[in-house]
Amino acid sequence: xxxxxxxATLVLTYSVTFGSMAIAQTTDPLPSWNDGKAKESIVEFVAxxxxxxxxxxxxxxxxxxxxxNDGTLWSEQPMYFQLLFALDRVKVLASQHPEWTDKxxxxxxxxxxxxAALEGGEHAILEIVMATHAGNTTExxxxxxxxxxxxxxxxxxERPYTEMVYRPMLELLAFLRANGFKTFIVxxxxxxxxxxxxxxxxxxxxxxxxxxxxxxxxxxxxxxPVLVRLPExxxxxxxxGKPVAINQYIGRQPIAAFGNSDGDLQMLQxxxxxxxxxxxxxxxxTDAEREWAYDRKSSIGRLDKGIGEAQAxxxxxxxxxxxWKVVYPSDKQ
Amino acid sequence: xxxxxxxATLVLTYSVTFGSMAIAQTTDPLPSWNDGKAKESIVEFVAxxxxxxxxxxxxxxxxxxxxxNDGTLWSEQPMYFQLLFALDRVKVLASQHPEWTDKxxxxxxxxxxxxAALEGGEHAILEIVMATHAGNTTExxxxxxxxxxxxxxxxxxERPYTEMVYRPMLELLAFLRANGFKTFIVxxxxxxxxxxxxxxxxxxxxxxxxxxxxxxxxxxxxxxPVLVRLPExxxxxxxxGKPVAINQYIGRQPIAAFGNSDGDLQMLQxxxxxxxxxxxxxxxxTDAEREWAYDRKSSIGRLDKGIGEAQAxxxxxxxxxxxWKVVYPSDKQ
Numbered sequence: 001x002x003x004x005x006x007x008a009t010l011v012l013t014y015s016v017t018f019g020s021m022a023i024a025q026t027t028d029p030l031p032s033w034n035d036g037k038a039k040e041s042i043v044e045f046v047a048x049x050x051x052x053x054x055x056x057x058x059x060x061x062x063x064x065x066x067x068x069n070d071g072t073l074w075s076e077q078p079m080y081f082q083l084l085f086a087l088d089r090v091k092v093l094a095s096q097h098p099e100w101t102d103k104x105x106x107x108x109x110x111x112x113x114x115x116a117a118l119e120g121g122e123h124a125i126l127e128i129v130m131a132t133h134a135g136n137t138t139e140x141x142x143x144x145x146x147x148x149x150x151x152x153x154x155x156x157x158e159r160p161y162t163e164m165v166y167r168p169m170l171e172l173l174a175f176l177r178a179n180g181f182k183t184f185i186v187x188x189x190x191x192x193x194x195x196x197x198x199x200x201x202x203x204x205x206x207x208x209x210x211x212x213x214x215x216x217x218x219x220x221x222x223x224x225p226v227l228v229r230l231p232e233x234x235x236x237x238x239x240x241g242k243p244v245a246i247n248q249y250i251g252r253q254p255i256a257a258f259g260n261s262d263g264d265l266q267m268l269q270x271x272x273x274x275x276x277x278x279x280x281x282x283x284x285x286t287d288a289e290r291e292w293a294y295d296r297k298s299s300i301g302r303l304d305k306g307i308g309e310a311q312a313x314x315x316x317x318x319x320x321x322x323x324w325k326v327v328y329p330s331d332k333q
Numbered sequence: 334x335x336x337x338x339x340x341a342t343l344v345l346t347y348s349v350t351f352g353s354m355a356i357a358q359t360t361d362p363l364p365s366w367n368d369g370k371a372k373e374s375i376v377e378f379v380a381x382x383x384x385x386x387x388x389x390x391x392x393x394x395x396x397x398x399x400x401x402n403d404g405t406l407w408s409e410q411p412m413y414f415q416l417l418f419a420l421d422r423v424k425v426l427a428s429q430h431p432e433w434t435d436k437x438x439x440x441x442x443x444x445x446x447x448x449a450a451l452e453g454g455e456h457a458i459l460e461i462v463m464a465t466h467a468g469n470t471t472e473x474x475x476x477x478x479x480x481x482x483x484x485x486x487x488x489x490x491e492r493p494y495t496e497m498v499y500r501p502m503l504e505l506l507a508f509l510r511a512n513g514f515k516t517f518i519v520x521x522x523x524x525x526x527x528x529x530x531x532x533x534x535x536x537x538x539x540x541x542x543x544x545x546x547x548x549x550x551x552x553x554x555x556x557x558p559v560l561v562r563l564p565e566x567x568x569x570x571x572x573x574g575k576p577v578a579i580n581q582y583i584g585r586q587p588i589a590a591f592g593n594s595d596g597d598l599q600m601l602q603x604x605x606x607x608x609x610x611x612x613x614x615x616x617x618x619t620d621a622e623r624e625w626a627y628d629r630k631s632s633i634g635r636l637d638k639g640i641g642e643a644q645a646x647x648x649x650x651x652x653x654x655x656x657w658k659v660v661y662p663s664d665k666q
Binding site: 064138182191192195199205206207208209213216217218220225227234241243244247248249250251266269273 | 394397515524525528532538539540541542546549550551557558567573574581582583585599602603606
């Protein structure tokens with residue numbers, strides 16, 4: 001019953017042109033999205049900017065779309081997945097660091113008391129990240145991330161982390177790319193934590209992944225060059241840092257931006273202040289049953305100021321519970 | 334006579350596949366290159382990495398090629414063009430800076446004594462760059478660069494700077510892209526000095542331009558977000574900085590790299606140490622008549638250590654005088 005209605009209402013047509021050959025498609029490009037304002041606004045925006053000859057037309061080279069990662073493309077609860085990776089690394093590395101048994105935040109972590117470990121706030125997190133992310137080469141770190149993702153399971157869902165990506169957002173990425181958009185990740189997460197898997201999971205190649213980073217140093221080892229990861233923050237890609245990084249890496253203003261928290265606010269402001277027709281969207285976590293429900297008071301992925309800004313500016317707000325038929329790719333529709 | 338020989342010897346075939354339709358081309362993709370080892374080595378490398386099923390085949394996503402800019406894609410004598418831009422900016426801005434009449438390096442510059450101004454070395458250059466490149470928004474700076482390029486003429490050739498790009502290298506860029514390569518600039522020059530024009534001149538979009546940068550700051554001005562350029566160096570993209578920047582921006586090792594100076598050496602080492610079949614090339618400035626001749630002793634674009642490294646590693650070395658039929662696009666063949 002549900003399915004029939006969907007097929008009937010979604011006979012929308014988009015076309016991709018190769019040379020002189022136009023292929024018309026009448027299938028729904030966003031089948032995991034329920035009908036409603038959010039879905040309509042996306043489809044309408046894409047139709048407008050791709051319509052040649054119209055006032056809103058944007059040339060393909062300028063169709064830049066930026067996506068936050070944690071909470072926008074995959075889940076981020078009960079804490080950022082990269083932090084869960086770091087906690088696992090602390091356990092692996094503990095035998096090389098006997099001093100950790102008496103030293104916070106490591107001592108608490110090794111006793112299994114994550115809450116106590118994180119009481120040191122940002123400083124504690126930075127210490128954990130530097131101890132677990134630096135000191136190796138870029139090649140070694142890539143392999144550590146890949147190996148971890150191949151076996152690690154989420155503490156609540158018991159699924160591999162890369163299966164906790166949002167199916168509606170995967171469809172949105174593909175829909176935008178089919179319409180000439182170049183899709184980028186602009187995340188507060190570590191750039192080298194994401195790059196080993198974003199191409200396979202999201203179809204986003206490493207050179208379109210922007211994130212926080214630590215410094216690296218070029219060295220010759222036995223006649224071969226390596227890049228060594230240093231325990232020193234290079235760039236924190238959050239809040240005001242996001243437009244700064246977009247300018248640094250991409251060099252032009254996006255025309256579409258997607259986020260879920262106040263950390264994405266400046267990216268959305270920067271994107272929707274451009275001269276072109278633009279599109280800004282917030283994903284709201286409203287689904288305690290299929291995912292998590294949190295916003296103004298969450299320490300992870302807080303969305304507070306952004307709610308008012310979205311209303312004031314007419315940005316699209318996705319209500320996960322209402323707007324998404326499924327959350328994860330393996331969920332049953 | 335010359336032309337007949339060229340046409341006869343260059344019946345090489347490459348194919349581009351769109352869907353199931355293969356287009357065979359028998360035209361020479363590098364018509365401004367004389368036959369010889371340099372040209373052969375390029376064509377052979379591209380044939381190998383694009384041959385499906387062969388051991389050397391590289392999937393398109395990994396066909397990353399990085400190019401230095403100054404001295405590799407356009408000229409850099411009698412000094413870097415960006416420095417000539419900065420000197421012009423000093424004159425424009427002088428009326429707002431009465432203190433410059435007594436302050437080096439500005440005082441010498443305003444007297445027309447560039448040599449004396451640059452006697453302060455790197456420190457003097459940095460002062461000139463900060464005084465002329467910072468203090469505006471990214472949007473304002475883009476316009477300043479565009480306006481300057483539209484009218485400025487090179488002091489020796491009296492040509493617009495964007496006409497002093499190397500025609501053989503434009504062909505090389507196009508040839509690589511036609512074979513599935515993604516072409517990047519990795520330059521010691523300023524990232525925001527290059528981005529306003531590289532797409533039009535080289536076909537390289539801003540997001541594939543990497544360079545030195547100053548810091549920027551996000552600000553709301555009258556309710557609209559801007560990025561303000563600060564007089565503070567963010568990253569110097571030269572020597573060891575080039576592989577660091579390649580990793581930071583692109584996130585994977587290139588399989589081809591092109592440079593002309595010792596400043597490009599680490600980029601070439603990094604590229605040609607990868608596991609894939611790779612290609613490294615130095616352009617040597619040997620043509621005092623059509624361009625400039627300089628290498629081991631030049632303060633601009635010094636190529637000294639790189640010569641020995643190229644020999645030891647079997648990298649391709651282009652002799653401009655011998656290998657290039659023409660230098661600039663408007664030159665007569």
